Amino acid sequence: MAELRKDLVRDNWVVIANDRALKPSDFPINRNGVNISGNNTFCPFCEGNEAYTTNELSAFRKDNSKPDGPGWTVRTVPNKFSAFQLQGELDMVSTGIYKSCNGIGQHEVVIETPEHGVEFHDFSVDRIILVYRMLKQRYRELAGDSRIKYIQIYKNRGLFAGASLQHSHSQILAFPVVPDQNKGIPKYFNKTGQCLICDILEQEKEKAERVIYESNYFLVLCPYASRFSYESWIVPKRHTEHFSDISDEEIEDLADVIKGFFTAMLASLDDPSYNIMINTAPVNVPYQGGYHWYMEITPRLLIANAAELSSGYYMNPVSPEISAQIIREKMKKIGSRE
Ligand SMILES: [Zn+2]
Ligand SMILES: [Zn+2]
Numbered sequence: 001m002a003e004l005r006k007d008l009v010r011d012n013w014v015v016i017a018n019d020r021a022l023k024p025s026d027f028p029i030n031r032n033g034v035n036i037s038g039n040n041t042f043c044p045f046c047e048g049n050e051a052y053t054t055n056e057l058s059a060f061r062k063d064n065s066k067p068d069g070p071g072w073t074v075r076t077v078p079n080k081f082s083a084f085q086l087q088g089e090l091d092m093v094s095t096g097i098y099k100s101c102n103g104i105g106q107h108e109v110v111i112e113t114p115e116h117g118v119e120f121h122d123f124s125v126d127r128i129i130l131v132y133r134m135l136k137q138r139y140r141e142l143a144g145d146s147r148i149k150y151i152q153i154y155k156n157r158g159l160f161a162g163a164s165l166q167h168s169h170s171q172i173l174a175f176p177v178v179p180d181q182n183k184g185i186p187k188y189f190n191k192t193g194q195c196l197i198c199d200i201l202e203q204e205k206e207k208a209e210r211v212i213y214e215s216n217y218f219l220v221l222c223p224y225a226s227r228f229s230y231e232s233w234i235v236p237k238r239h240t241e242h243f244s245d246i247s248d249e250e251i252e253d254l255a256d257v258i259k260g261f262f263t264a265m266l267a268s269l270d271d272p273s274y275n276i277m278i279n280t281a282p283v284n285v286p287y288q289g290g291y292h293w294y295m296e297i298t299p300r301l302l303i304a305n306a307a308e309l310s311s312g313y314y315m316n317p318v319s320p321e322i323s324a325q326i327i328r329e330k331m332k333k334i335g336s337r338e
Contacts (some may be wrong), residue, residue, distance in 0.1 A: 002083030002103030004177060012180045015103065017083045028164060044080075045167035047114035053077045057108060058137060060130055074134045075111045079171065082107035090147060090176050101176065104147050108172040110134055120157060120168050121262035128255035131170065134276075135303075136251070138172055139244040143283040148174040150282045153243065158273025160300040170276070178282040189290025197238050198294035200224075210324045213261065213331055217253040220261055222320035222327075229302070229318035230269060230327065234261065234295040241281040241291045249269075264331035265299065273300040 004013045044052035050068045056074045065071025075187040084105035092101045112120060112131045123131070135153055142151050153288055155170040188196040204221050212220040212232060219235050234257060236250065246254070266272070275298045281291030308314050 001085050001087075004101050004103060006099040008097065012115035015083055016243070028159065031118065032259050037224050043116055043165070045109075045111045045165065045169060046116050047072070050075075052110075053109075054080050058134065058141075060134065070114070072114060074113075074130045076134060076138055076247050077110055077111070079107040079109050084173070084175075085228055086145065086147070086174075106142060106148070106172070106174040106175040108138060108174075110170040110172065111137065112168045112170060116167050118168060119304065121266050123168075123259075125259050127256045128258050129251055131210065132246070132251045132254060135170065135172070139242070139280075142172065142174045143242070143244065145174075146284045147176055148283060149285055150175045150178045151243075151280065152179070153278040153280075155276040157275070158300070160273035160303065161275045161298075163273070177286060182279060185290050185292075186288050194235060195239055195290050195292050197235060197294060201237060202237060209321050212324050212328045213257065215257050217250045219259050220257060222324040224320060226316055226320040226323065228298045230265065230299045230323040231315055231316075231320070232257070232265070232297045232323075232327065235291065239292055241293065242283070243278050243280040243293045245293070253334070259299075260331055260335065261327070264327050264334055265297070267334065268305070268326050268330045269299050269301065274298060
């Protein structure tokens with residue numbers, strides 16, 4: 001099992017996989033260049049290869065098809081190389097000044113399509129709906145275990161976004177501790193009694209210079225202090241804390257928004273690597289107001305440099321106002337052609 005160690009300098013946690021070790025040549029970036037498992041290698045996520053994954057946790061299946069066999073549309077399995085296991089209790093250990101705990105949690109892979117080579121941004125709206133229904137179902141299931149404190153849903157597409165397999169998939173990491181990343185949210189709520197994300201929505205709609213698109217239920221925008229060029233958020237207009245609060249109607253609207261946004265983003269940026277992250281409220285902790293779930297999309301056009309790693313201050317060479325204008329115009333252009 002993995003171990004979470006407290007980084008006392010940065011006041012955050014690091015996950016250390018202490019039961020396996022990659023050799024220098026196992027890393028995707030080494031002296032021979034860069035390498036991502038692609039079309040030429042065996043793919044365990046393809047339909048027909050179910051025996052090469054761990055046993056499925058959940059799947060949307062055609063009638064009469066059997067678990068861990070073909071006939072599925074979206075399939076969730078535990079990550080074969082998971083550093084986390086949902087076993088036993090949290091064991092906090094102190095060694096002198098250091099603090100660590102065991103990796104109680106779960107790492108799941110949501111295989112978004114049985115077909116190899118069809119990418120998320122090329123999915124039909126119907127397939128995107130299925131993927132988000134599955135993510136909601138898994139979130140609900142994991143939130144039911146009191147040992148889980150935070151559920152991170154994410155997607156890595158392309159080598160520069162950290163992907164190691166080409167077959168389209170999302171991942172879910174359920175942690176026993178709450179990451180410290182978005183501490184501005186409770187801080188703002190404790191000071192003002194207001195939801196920061198609701199206040200951001202209100203201010204962004206006024207001037208609309210960073211707004212890319214607005215649908216019935218969502219606002220797409222480039223955030224005021226974007227860390228990455230063309231960083232974009234898809235934010236539900238209804239104040240809802242957990243991603244699993246999303247309704248069926250909202251999932252259908254979200255799928256339309258995703259389709260339109262990703263088509264425009266991919267075309268504007270010439271097929272970049274990208275990450276998708278869902279930020280949401282912690283689970284199974286004393287209630288803290290002010291959380292409001294949203295999706296964060298970060299195209300990975302630059303690699304973080306030393307100044308960014310050391311200070312934590314990212315340097316963004318494209319203003320969010322220009323980023324929003326470029327994607328907004330592309331989205332309009334593509335929309336008018338359809
Ligand atoms: Zn495949
Ligand atoms: Zn809110």
